Amino acid sequence: MRGFANLLDRLAFTPQRNGKLTLMRDYLRDTQDPERGWVLAALSGALSFDAAKPGFIRKAIEARMDETLFALSYDYVGDLAETVALVWPAKPGANREPDLSEVVDALRGASRAQVQTLIEAWLDALDADGRWALLKLLTGGLRVGVSARLAKQVLANMGNVEIGEIEEVWYSQHPPYEDLFAWLEKRSDKPTADAPGRFEKNIRRRLLPPHHFAGHYRFE
Secondary structure, three states, X not given: OHHHHHHHHHHHOOOOHHHXXXXXXXXXXXXXXXXXXXXXXXXXXXXXXXXXXXXXXXXXXXXXXXXXXXXXXXXXXXXXXXXXXXXXXXXXXOOOOOOHHHHHHHHHHOOHHHHHHHHHHHHHHOOHHHXXXXXXXXXXXXXXXXOHHHHHHHHHHHHOOOXXXXXHHHOOOOOOOHHHHHHHOOOOOOOOOOOXXXXXXXXXXXXXXXXXXXXXXXXX
């Protein structure tokens, strides 16, 4: 989560489009699969978690601090993720910091009853920046100035291809996009809608039935 948190922080404070393109390109180039694929999905709006509702985050913080004090803090800050990240009474060393892939895998298999326990354990393990990134990921409100179109341009720049080529295959590819990255890095042929590739086929088997998604993955 540390690398993801650092990326979000830098994107949030980089208003220039070219600066964001460079930050994302460098991150995706230097980060391994499947971590970078989940980051790409989060930034492009293709990743959400139905089991992780804001209510679970509220319950977690209200179990750790006075409810009135939290309400006053939230009213002052104005953002749930930022407030909880700042006021969370962490327990350094209580748990190992999770990486993004662990968070995605855990939430994918978690029941609603397990989500709050998971959130509390992760918040205990992370510093304020990591907590902020985790909570932004869970609530889907990254707000760092990155659109799906910008994410596609990053991929085009990364593979030295036209953005039209990315758009041709985009909707046949699914997180964590390992076949897509393999093509852009010249390690495999270009994926197609008719032959999306071994990585996507395997990930589909592990996720929900087709009627549960339409261009986006939603984990329950």
